[in-house]
Every structure is written in structure tokens, then in C-alpha cells.
Amino acid sequence: MIEKRFDIPFLANLALREKQIQQNYRPVIAVHKWFARRPGTLFRGLLLSEYGSGELQDSFYQANALNGITVADPFMGGGTPIIEANRLGCDVIGCDINPMSYWIVERELASLNMEEYQSVSDSFLTELKKKIESFYMTTCTICGNEAPVKYFLWVKTQACKVCGESFDLFPGYLIAANNRHPSYVLVCSQCGQLNEVDDQSEAGDCAQCHEPLKVQGPAKGNKCACSHCGSNNQYPQPSQGPPKHRMVAIEYYCPHCKPNHQGRFFKKPDVTDQLRYEQAAAIFLKTKNSYIPDDIIPPGDETTRLHRWGYNRYGELFNHRQLLGLVLSCDLITSLPDDEVKNALATNLSDLLRYQNMLCRYDTRALKSLDIFSIHGFPVGLMQCESNLLGIADEKRGVNVGSGGWTNIIDKYRRAKDYCQHPFEIYHAKGKKIRVPIPGEWIGPGKDNRDQQRDRTIQLHCGSSTELSLPPNSLDAVFTDPPYFGNVQYAELMDFCYVWLRQLMGIDIPGFQRPTTRDIDELTGNTTMDRGAEHFLCGMSKVFCNMAQALKPGSPLVFTYHHNDIGAYYPIAAAILDAGLVCTASIPCPGEMGGSIHINGTGSSITDTVFVCRSTGVVSRRTIVDSAEAIAELVLQDLKSLKAGGVKYSQGDIRCITYGHLIRLSIWLLRSEWNANWDAMTKIDRIAAQARRLGEWATIKDYVLSVAAVPEKQSWITLEPELTYEGECHEIAF
Numbered sequence: 001m002i003e004k005r006f007d008i009p010f011l012a013n014l015a016l017r018e019k020q021i022q023q024n025y026r027p028v029i030a031v032h033k034w035f036a037r038r039p040g041t042l043f044r045g046l047l048l049s050e051y052g053s054g055e056l057q058d059s060f061y062q063a064n065a066l067n068g069i070t071v072a073d074p075f076m077g078g079g080t081p082i083i084e085a086n087r088l089g090c091d092v093i094g095c096d097i098n099p100m101s102y103w104i105v106e107r108e109l110a111s112l113n114m115e116e117y118q119s120v121s122d123s124f125l126t127e128l129k130k131k132i133e134s135f136y137m138t139t140c141t142i143c144g145n146e147a148p149v150k151y152f153l154w155v156k157t158q159a160c161k162v163c164g165e166s167f168d169l170f171p172g173y174l175i176a177a178n179n180r181h182p183s184y185v186l187v188c189s190q191c192g193q194l195n196e197v198d199d200q201s202e203a204g205d206c207a208q209c210h211e212p213l214k215v216q217g218p219a220k221g222n223k224c225a226c227s228h229c230g231s232n233n234q235y236p237q238p239s240q241g242p243p244k245h246r247m248v249a250i251e252y253y254c255p256h257c258k259p260n261h262q263g264r265f266f267k268k269p270d271v272t273d274q275l276r277y278e279q280a281a282a283i284f285l286k287t288k289n290s291y292i293p294d295d296i297i298p299p300g301d302e303t304t305r306l307h308r309w310g311y312n313r314y315g316e317l318f319n320h321r322q323l324l325g326l327v328l329s330c331d332l333i334t335s336l337p338d339d340e341v342k343n344a345l346a347t348n349l350s351d352l353l354r355y356q357n358m359l360c361r362y363d364t365r366a367l368k369s370l371d372i373f374s375i376h377g378f379p380v381g382l383m384q385c386e387s388n389l390l391g392i393a394d395e396k397r398g399v400n401v402g403s404g405g406w407t408n409i410i411d412k413y414r415r416a417k418d419y420c421q422h423p424f425e426i427y428h429a430k431g432k433k434i435r436v437p438i439p440g441e442w443i444g445p446g447k448d449n450r451d452q453q454r455d456r457t458i459q460l461h462c463g464s465s466t467e468l469s470l471p472p473n474s475l476d477a478v479f480t481d482p483p484y485f486g487n488v489q490y491a492e493l494m495d496f497c498y499v500w501l502r503q504l505m506g507i508d509i510p511g512f513q514r515p516t517t518r519d520i521d522e523l524t525g526n527t528t529m530d531r532g533a534e535h536f537l538c539g540m541s542k543v544f545c546n547m548a549q550a551l552k553p554g555s556p557l558v559f560t561y562h563h564n565d566i567g568a569y570y571p572i573a574a575a576i577l578d579a580g581l582v583c584t585a586s587i588p589c590p591g592e593m594g595g596s597i598h599i600n601g602t603g604s605s606i607t608d609t610v611f612v613c614r615s616t617g618v619v620s621r622r623t624i625v626d627s628a629e630a631i632a633e634l635v636l637q638d639l640k641s642l643k644a645g646g647v648k649y650s651q652g653d654i655r656c657i658t659y660g661h662l663i664r665l666s667i668w669l670l671r672s673e674w675n676a677n678w679d680a681m682t683k684i685d686r687i688a689a690q691a692r693r694l695g696e697w698a699t700i701k702d703y704v705l706s707v708a709a710v711p712e713k714q715s716w717i718t719l720e721p722e723l724t725y726e727g728e729c730h731e732i733a734f
């Protein structure tokens, strides 16, 4: 049972490491982007704690065959829980309202002939190269040879409201910092020359025009002075249409000079570079472009920002060179026979889009492209980064140079699918990472030469899980990662890929009849669609009720959750109570990446609570407490376990762990009086009142911090020892 066998330090450590470099631990995620994927190691750990035999730390690194166990995930998203369950030999049932999720999970689980994929993608690249490679070349400023471009950097421009001239909206002139390059690279504000300087605070004068170099640009706080007449202009100006851009820098890769060159290669675009772009644009304008989605971008919590910038159609988010490459790619994919290789390349195209649009930014420290989804929104910057669409494969070294091109995407996909056939785990011993192959496991329906083993079944549904009706007593477990209220607007974001994939693959794909992935029944808080806590509560309640009635009595419904606002937990608690379940454990585990752009530097939590719920069973008496101090002690024990797993937590994490306990205990205390027929507001009020009675966050926090703030004094062992009930049963039946 999870409640007894789950090993927090062991799994927190793995989950933490996985979230730092998820592709190293779960390469399957590279099939296609999905948002906020939880760690696969966590779900493997949970499944094995419930069903595995022997020590968890042993079974984790061994092949398991949990045949005959049926696991469902009503919010499958990128597929993490069902992929882990499938790999362990379970029969799986997955459902998601978003057709992109359905498509992606299908690809993750599909059998793919790797040789065929390799050979078709090779010919695909060769064909595409013939058509567009010249548009991604530049002249090396050192040796004069032709060299491939890694990134073109563009600045937004605007027409001055006074003089009508076009001026640049430079927020700053720094192109590259000196982390990955020996010097800082600054664009000259006067002549556009790129200058390499040792110290950006004393940058000196431009080597070309001798004007002083600047770091700060004129664009700030939505205002920018026109460089021609000095008039102050507001930006953005949606009435001017989608933003225009000017190419200001190129990062390229000269294989000829590389052996004797320190750092990266930067240059100011020359006349030929401009010409190459114009040629690509001219060809694009003559090319049939029936693959470009003409869809209007609907307003939304995230998409309205695009309207403010004058973008009205998805097709406007790309420049003409990008569109040329994308349209030609679509053409080549369309000509392939309908099979899994074609599906794979179509998925690749969809994933490539996130690097091939004019919302990508250049990371001036890491010197790489940040894709459109590097945060869960559509942030529009003033400087944009266009990656080489083909990608640059350095065949000698067997690596890709740069990111965001076809070679990168194909490589990732190949590795993802190879991992499905040959999964592994990573074992840490004495500071070393050891890759442990798990030869008896695989991801997918079946595997060659395994006819003695019964194939596990895979059932995927595309639709709302509020409508998912499964036979009673048919499920052994539900493992899921539900939407965290309004954290991520899955449909608004995924539409960006969906409109292209739908255009390419047609409307006969399940779920692709709909023009958008948005759905009134999507369970996220969304202001534009007027979906608040009540909608979330009713929907979650229906889904949990559907799952509970299909679960065998006492089987677990397990899900991860975290939010900075306790109010976002009330609907979840109500859903659990409506479904007649009790929360038997709330377990902390890292679920987000501390260094990720949307978490870093914020008070947000990286720690999820894993809620384990059952209709009948026992709970540990030790975890049933009713005072703020006792809850604080449970939190401190959790912190101790996390620390043992190497997790560095913040106050945000402590808050989420606390909320986990408050919600678990509120459910416990409310279960006997609960009435599923109460209206949503009554349910929320009852839970809120119960949680408040147990203890306010401020009180619990003070208590926790008074102890945890002095860890060098071994604070944890100075606490009261764990509550024990000598001679009493340590469990309470329900």
C-alpha cells in the first residue's frame, strides 16, 4: 500500500532530479510538448508502492509485470501516469478532453518501426535541405566561407506616430552575456555593429562608428522614443497590424573556424543575409500555402495578449522564411503513405512549431532559443529569435548544434521511441549516475518476440471525463494529475499547435472535428470563458464520482496537486467527499522544476501533494491530528523526509505541504456530515470553515519556521517525538 510503502526521501530525490532534466529520466516526453508534466519516477514509485513486491528501492530498478491490474487516468495530458502503468504491465484507460493530448499519448504508446522512421526522416531532411538550406547560410566573417546560421535575432519595429518613420523597439542592446562566450556582445545603437566587450558597464565606443555603446535600450514600460524625431511612442500599436521586425544579429556556426575559435560566432547581418531572407519570402509568397491555418485567434486568458500586439490569426505569428519551411515540410509529410511514420513526422512538425515562430526569444545567457511555451503563456518580447529550421547536425561529433530545428526534433523523437522499447532508470551511487536498463519492461501495446506474455490493453478516450462511464468494479486504481484550477490554460496554448496539425492531418482524426481544443467542459478556471471555482468543483466532482463508482472497493484514487491559494483546494476536497472517498495520505513530492522560468525567483512551490484516497480502508492514527501545532509537526516531518531526499524547499513548498494536510484532515472530519447534494457554495464554505478551524496558514507557518529556520541546531529532533499510542492500534478504520 502506498500509505505504508511510499518512500519519500528516495522518490523525492528521484523526482527532483528528473524534474531538473526530465528528458534524461523520461525521454518519452520528447514525443511532443505537454505542459506541467509530473515526474514519471513519482508515478512508478506510487504504482510499485501499491502493487509491487519486495523493497521499493529494489523493485524500482527491476522489471515488473503487474499484469491484470487496470489503471485509469481521467486527465491524461502528456500521459505520464498511464505510460508508467503501461510500462509496468497494467491495462490502462486514459481520457482527456484535449484532442492534442489524445494524439500525443497515442504517439507515445504506438509501435514505430525505427529503421523506417530513420530512413523516411533522412530522405525528408534531404529533400527539405535542397529547397531551403541556402536561406539558412551566411558568410563567416573570419574565413569568408559559407556557414550555417544557428539563430537570427530580430528586434520589433514600429511606425512613429509623428514622423511616420520606422524605429526599433530595443529594450536593451545586449545580445549575449559572457557566461557561454568569452565576452559580452552589444549592438551599437547608432550603426548596428556588433561589439564584443569585456565589461558591459564600461563598454566604451563602437569599433565601427565610435559612438558610445549603450546597454539600456529606449523601449521601457510600453513607451519608446522614436530614433528619428525623438517623439515618445506607445507600444504595442495593434492598429498597425502584427508587429514588424528587423534582423539585427546572427549567431552562426563555422565548422571551418571552430577548432581555433573561442566561444560563439556572432555577426551583424550583411546585405546578402537580408537578401536571403527576401528570397525566401518571395518564394513563400508564390508557394501554395493551404497548410497555413487561417484560424482567427479567439480571445482568452492567455491569447488576448496576442490581440493587444495586433496578432489576429495564428498564421501571423511566423515570418515568411519560417512559413516557407513549414509549408514545404507539410507538403513532404502529406506525400507520405498513411502510417505511423507519417503520424510521427506530423507530430514532429507540430512540436517544431514552438521553435519556429516569432514569439521565440533568445536567452542571452544560455545562448539558445526559448520556445513559445517556455512559460505557460504567450509572452511577446521585443527581441525575437528565429532558429535554423533545418537544424545543424555536426556529423563528426554526432551532435546537433543549436536548437529548434528539424534535426533536433527528429533526434529527440528517435530517442523517445527508442526508450519506449528499451526503458531504463537512473541509479545514483557515490556521486555517479548509472543507467540501469530494465529489459523486461517496455512502453506500448506489445513487443516483438514476447508472445508468451499477454498483451496489455490500452484504451484511450478523447472527451470530457465528466462523461466517462466505466463499468463498476472495473478499476484497480486511478492515478492522475488533474488540472490545477487555473494554473495552465491547456487548450488556449495547445491550439497554437493544433490548428496546424488539424490542417495537415485532416478532421478524421479523433477529436479533430472541432476547430479548437477549447471546450466549455475543460476543468480550468478561465475568466474569458467564465469558468470559476463552481465550474471546477462540479466538474471535478463528476469525474471523481465516475472514477469512484468504477473502482473496486478500497482501491486507490491517487493524484498530485499544488496551488499557492488554499481556495483552489476546496473544489478538490469537495470532489473527494462527493465521490464518497477519504484521503488516507497526503505525501509531499517535487513536481515542478525549481529552475524553470515560471517558478524561478517567485514564491511558488515546487512541491506537490500526492493525495491518496480510498472508499474504505484504514488511515494511520498518527496522521489524524486536530491542532495547528500538530499539523506543523507533520509538516516538519515531511520537510525532514524531503531534506533527506536532497530537496531544498522554500516557504512556498511549506505552504503547499500544509495545505495538503489541512485538506486531508478537513475531508476526514467532514466525511460523516457531508451531503453531495449541497450546492457548490455550501460545500466550499464548509470546507473553508473546517480548514480554518484546524489552523490558519500563518499560525502553522510561524510554528514551522520557528523550528525549521534553525536547522543547524538539529531542530527536528528537538521537536516532540512522534505521537505514539502505546498498546493502541495505530490505524483507524473508515
Ligand SMILES: C[S@@+](CC[C@H](N)C(=O)[O-])C[C@H]1O[C@@H](n2cnc3c(N)ncnc32)[C@H](O)[C@@H]1O
Binding pocket: 034, 035, 036, 037, 038, 074, 075, 076, 077, 078, 079, 080, 081, 095, 096, 097, 098, 101, 463, 464, 465, 466, 480, 481, 482, 483, 484, 490, 491, 521, 522, 523, 524, 539
Ligand atoms: C495537468 S494536465 C495532466 C498532465 C499529465 N498528467 C502529464 O503528466 O502530462 C491536466 C489535463 O486535464 C485535462 N482536462 C481538463 N478538463 C478535462 C475534462 N473535463 N475531462 C478530461 N480531461 C480534462 C487537460 O486537457 C489536461 O491535459
Ligand SMILES: [Zn+2]
Binding pocket: 140, 141, 142, 143, 144, 145, 147, 254, 255, 256, 257, 258
Ligand atoms: Zn569561418
Ligand SMILES: [Zn+2]
Binding pocket: 188, 189, 190, 191, 192, 193, 206, 207, 208, 209, 210, 211
Ligand atoms: Zn556603431
Ligand SMILES: [Zn+2]
Binding pocket: 160, 161, 162, 163, 164, 165, 226, 227, 228, 229, 230, 231
Ligand atoms: Zn518619429
